[in-house]
Amino acid sequence: MLLIHGEGSVSEQWYSVLQGLAGSHRIIAVDLPGYGHSEPIRSAGPEAMASFLWRFAQVVGAERPAVMGHSFGGAVAVHMALQRPDHVPSLVLVDSAGMGRAINPAMVVLAVTPLGDLTKWLIPRLPFGPRLLVVSVAVMAACRPWNIPRPWWSSQTKAVSSSEALPTTLRSQRSSVGPLGQKNLLVGRLPELPMPTLVVWGVQDLFVPFWQGIATRRRLRNGRLKLVPCAGHLVPAEAAGELLKAVRPFLAHSSGVAAEGGLRR
Numbered sequence: 001m002l003l004i005h006g007e008g009s010v011s012e013q014w015y016s017v018l019q020g021l022a023g024s025h026r027i028i029a030v031d032l033p034g035y036g037h038s039e040p041i042r043s044a045g046p047e048a049m050a051s052f053l054w055r056f057a058q059v060v061g062a063e064r065p066a067v068m069g070h071s072f073g074g075a076v077a078v079h080m081a082l083q084r085p086d087h088v089p090s091l092v093l094v095d096s097a098g099m100g101r102a103i104n105p106a107m108v109v110l111a112v113t114p115l116g117d118l119t120k121w122l123i124p125r126l127p128f129g130p131r132l133l134v135v136s137v138a139v140m141a142a143c144r145p146w147n148i149p150r151p152w153w154s155s156q157t158k159a160v161s162s163s164e165a166l167p168t169t170l171r172s173q174r175s176s177v178g179p180l181g182q183k184n185l186l187v188g189r190l191p192e193l194p195m196p197t198l199v200v201w202g203v204q205d206l207f208v209p210f211w212q213g214i215a216t217r218r219r220l221r222n223g224r225l226k227l228v229p230c231a232g233h234l235v236p237a238e239a240a241g242e243l244l245k246a247v248r249p250f251l252a253h254s255s256g257v258a259a260e261g262g263l264r265r
Contacts, residue, residue: 001251002053002062003029006071007097008137008169010036012155013070016240017247025251028062032076034168036159044171045184046072046098050079066251068092070236071207072172074099078186081193090254091197092247093216095205095233100212101181104140107207110170111177120166130160141233143204148237182208190219196254197223200246202231202239224250 001021003014011029021027032049034040041052053076057065064087069077074096081088093099110116123129134156138145159165176182197220201213210227217225226246231239 001025001027002057002065002067003027004053004067004069004073004076005029005032005035006073006095007172008035008160008165009070010155010159012036012151012159013234013236015151015155016149017068017236017243020240020244021247021251024248025066026062028060028065030056032073034164034171036162036165040164040168043175044168045175046075047079049076050083053080054084063087064089066090066092066254068094068247069096070094071233072097072176075176075186078189078193081195082186082189085192085194088195090251091193091195092200092250093197094200094235094243095202095208095213096199096216097176097208098182098184098186099208099216100187101183101185102209102212103177103181104207106140107173107177108179108181111173112179116170116173120170123160123166124163130157133160138234140206142238143202143230143232144238147239148234149240152237187212187216187219190216190223191221194221196250198226198246198250199223200226200228200235200243202228202233202235204229204231205233207233 005011005013011031014029018027031038033052067077067080067088074093075098081091123133199213199216201210203210217223228235228239228242235243
């Protein structure tokens with residue numbers, strides 16, 4: 001299973017999920033290009049990231065991975081599934097980007113005004129700038145930030161401190177967000193996805209509203225929906241237990257369906 005983090009994050013955001021799934025699956029959590037320990041590529045948009053991940057998957061011998069993506073990583077996961085639908089046996093979208101125009105107005109301001117460039121320049125130069133940015137994001141994006149594990153705070157601060165993370169985040173935001181909100185929407189292409197797909201959404205998500213999750217489920221040919229109460233946008237970090245309760249049976253069922261399909265063929 002391939003785990004894809006959200007915008008501005010790193011693979012360590014999946015720490016608790018990795019622990020919960022490692023006993024039954026081979027789990028690979030990747031740093032997207034420009035984040036963590038990965039060098040940037042020319043485009044920071046989700047389609048280019050998906051193409052990169054297919055090349056990565058081939059190199060590590062994961063040619064038919066189940067894919068789980070969070071936020072921006074959800075949009076990347078959908079592009080992976082659209083590019084090679086026969087190679088993705090199951091898909092999990094967690095508070096995914098690209099499922100509707102509505103988005104937190106702060107994201108629009110950062111994407112379409114010079115404030116984004118100022119933030120990119122200013123945060124590394126402020127005393128404790130990366131730490132303050134991480135705290136502010138957690139307060140906005142989590143319903144219960146005190147539930148977020150300690151490793152997440154340190155890994156996020158380190159990620160924001162890297163020379164490429166903030167520029168890549170801004171390029172990604174500008175590829176996906178415009179004056180009217182999210183652009184290059186994927187919700188209209190969801191009926192093209194044949195694989196079982198689980199949609200997980202935090203009810204208190206202040207970045208992308210939970211009703212986009214409901215709309216996503218309605219467009220899918222083979223979809224399920226799990227709404228997580230008392231959780232915001234950072235479901236993998238603040239509500240990993242609830243996420244695992246939904247993902248484990250979904251993967252078991254999807255694996256069984258795939259095996260039966262293989263026997264029939």
